[in-house]
Amino acid sequence: MDRDRDDLLLARTLELARGGIGRVDPNPLVGAVLVKSSEVVATGFHRQYGGLHAEAEALYRAGPRARGGTLYCNLEPCAFSSPQKHQPPCAEAIVAAGVKRVVIGQIDPNPKMRGAGVAYLERAGVEVSVLPEGPLLERIWRCNKLFNTTMALHRPLVHLKSAISLDGRIAAAGGDSRWITDERARRHAHRVRSGFDAVLIGRGTAETDDPLLTVRLGRSGGAARRGRQPRAVVLDRTARLPLDGRLVRERAHQLMVVTTDAASEEARLGLSDRGVTVITLPDTAPGTVLAALWQVGIRSVLVEGGATITTAFLRSGLWDLYSFYIAPLILGEGISAVGDLAIAEIPGALRLEAPQWRRIGDQQLLSGYRPGWYEDVHRTH
Numbered sequence: 064m065d066r067d068r069d070d071l072l073l074a075r076t077l078e079l080a081r082g083g084i085g086r087v088d089p090n091p092l093v094g095a096v097l098v099k100s101s102e103v104v105a106t107g108f109h110r111q112y113g114g115l116h117a118e119a120e121a122l123y124r125a126g127p128r129a130r131g132g133t134l135y136c137n138l139e140p141c142a143f144s145s146p147q148k149h150q151p152p153c154a155e156a157i158v159a160a161g162v163k164r165v166v167i168g169q170i171d172p173n174p175k176m177r178g179a180g181v182a183y184l185e186r187a188g189v190e191v192s193v194l195p196e197g198p199l200l201e202r203i204w205r206c207n208k209l210f211n212t213t214m215a216l217h218r219p220l221v222h223l224k225s226a227i228s229l230d231g232r233i234a235a236a237g238g239d240s241r242w243i244t245d246e247r248a249r250r251h252a253h254r255v256r257s258g259f260d261a262v263l264i265g266r267g268t269a270e271t272d273d274p275l276l277t278v279r280l281g282r283s284g285g286a287a288r289r290g291r292q293p294r295a296v297v298l299d300r301t302a303r304l305p306l307d308g309r310l311v312r313e314r315a316h317q318l319m320v321v322t323t324d325a326a327s328e329e330a331r332l333g334l335s336d337r338g339v340t341v342i343t344l345p346d347t348a349p350g351t352v353l354a355a356l357w358q359v360g361i362r363s364v365l366v367e368g369g370a371t372i373t374t375a376f377l378r379s380g381l382w383d384l385y386s387f388y389i390a391p392l393i394l395g396e397g398i399s400a401v402g403d404l405a406i407a408e409i410p411g412a413l414r415l416e417a418p419q420w421r422r423i424g425d426q427q428l429l430s431g432y433r434p435g436w437y438e439d440v441h442r443t444h
Contacts, residue, residue, distance in 0.1 A: 069135070069192065070199055072096050072103075073168050076137040077206050079108040079117070085258050086111045089362055091138055091171075091210035093117040097125045097162075099132035116141070118153040122160045130161035137168035137203050139193075142183040143175055154183040164190040168203040172214040172440065201437055205417060208432075212383055213362050215440040218353045220363045222259070223373055223385040224252070225400040232397035233369065238271055240398075243390045247424035252388065253278050259293045259365040261319075261356065265372045266299040273309050276367070294319055294361065298347045298372060302326035306333060315339050319359075321352055349379040374402035377413065385415060386430040388423070 079094025087109050094108040095117040105128070107120025115123070118140050122129050134157060142154035157165060165184055170193065171177055184191050194200050204211055212220040226244045227233055234240035242249065256262060257278040264276070276295040295310055295318045302322040304311065310318050315338035322331065322343055335341045342359075344351050356364065366376055376382045387400075406412055415431025422428075 069166050069194075072098065072135040073137060073166065073194060073199060073203070075106075076117075076135050076168065077203060079106055080137055080206060083109045083111070088112065088209065088258075089213070091207045093136060093138045095121040096135040097121045097129055097132050098135065099125075099128060104128045104132060113149040116150050116153050119150065119156050122156055122162075125160075131163050133164040133166060134162050135166045137206065139167050139169065139171040139176065139178075139180040140165065140184070141171070141176060142180040152183075154180045157184065158187040158189060162189060164192070166192045166194075168194050169200065169207075172211055174214075201417070204437060204441060205432070208383065209363055211440045212436075215442065218357055218381070219260070219361050221349075221353070221366060221376060221382040221384075222255075222364070223366045223376060223382050224255070224388075225373065225386075226252070226388040226390065227400050228390055228392040228394045228397070230393050230395065230397075231400055232394040233400045234398040235394050236396040236398070238398065240272065243392060244388045244426050245390075245424050248388050248390070248426045248428070250280065251423050251428070253280055255386070256293060256365055257291065259363045260361045261294040261296045261363070262365045262367055263296040263298065263352075263372070264366075264368045266297055266304055267371070268367070268369050269297050269299075269304055269308060269310060275309050275314060277314070292317060293365070296321060296356070296361075296364070298352065298368070300325050300347055302330035302334060302341065304334065306337065311337055311339060319356075321347055321355065323347060349376050349381045353381055370399055370402045373400060374404065377401065377404060380433070383433050383436055384430060385433070386428060389427045389429060391425055 075096050076094035080092040083092050090109060090112055092109065093116060095106065096103060097105045105121045105124035107117045107124060109117045118134060118136055140153035140157060142152045144152055171180065181191050209220045225233055228243060262276040277292050295314055297304055297320050299320050300323045302320060304320055319340045319342060320334055322341060323346055324343065331341045342355050344355055366372060414434060416434055416436065418429060418431035420427060420429055
């Protein structure tokens with residue numbers, strides 16, 4: 064019964080943690096529940112970057128009732144200080160409040176922290192329980208997919224996205240792709256876009272669609288209202304992105320063009336003179352590009368490119384999630400979302416893990432993880 068109760072309350076911390084989505088990056092999503100004598104005394108969650116951590120908020124709300132209680136949190140409480148941290152260590156606050164027991168979902172994968180919170184609490188005489196392997200632990204790790212990916216794999220989180228017809232086309236035979244999905248699905252896609260540091264496409268998509276790659280949420284607000292916009296990233300080996308396109312004309316200072324030595328100096332200067340950040344690399348393979356974006360502080364990338372770029376990421380294995388907005392259309396001849404993956408038999412197919420379906424207007428949204436994602440990020444546990 065105690066294990067069941069622990070699982071129930073840890074699941075509650077996940078619900079609370081999600082209240083910080085889009086507001087706490089690059090910090091993790093954390094929720095906390097404080098229980099005493101089988102009664103929930105207080106709850107808390109990390110509401111915004113720089114603000115109180117979940118554990119501190121719950122302890123503040125509980126006041127003296129925290130003494131002798133049990134604190135549940137989905138992530139190991141922090142136990143270190145640094146000039147970059149906005150808040151003091153939660154482990155110290157837990158000890159000072161007289162909490163008797165702490166139940167933790169996952170150990171923090173941050174090398175500075177990994178296990179330090181548990182060790183600090185145990186040295187102070189606090190009983191600590193860490194969730195064992197199982198479905199709930201996987202849910203907890205997936206809740207912090209951005210934080211866990213960047214900490215464990217030392218590269219940006221990569222989320223692939225395609226809007227497709229029932230027969231897997233992203234455009235008609237003539238190249239027309241506007242619009243496969245309806246307005247409701249496009250608004251949802253913009254909300255998803257608002258959670259990323261960068262949106263990445265290829266030059267072909269930039270020329271065909273002439274997109275802005277901004278977040279447009281209208282009066283509903285969100286990231287656009289708060290002024291946060293993802294950087295636009297265009298992969299362009301020869302730096303021939305049209306200078307009269309909307310990305311250069313309207314978003315030059317938020318635009319990064321990733322090119323190679325195959326681009327002429329004149330082409331690169333033409334872009335940089337307009338305020339575009341030009342990054343020259345040996346190649347535009349996913350691994351090379353992600354390493355460069357990581358160096359300039361990009362921690363999450365939404366890939367909205369066509370089949371060539373999507374296929375390159377799929378073949379490289381350097382991706383974490385894939386979302387399909389599936390519209391009730393049949394295009395027949397057209398442009399496929401994915402190219403050749405050299406898969407000869409069904410057992411070799413890429414199968415999304417932890418898939419989730421959601422209806423949005425007339426569309427179905429299918430999202431899932433790269434096979435092996437959980438095992439890869441969990442190695443540091």
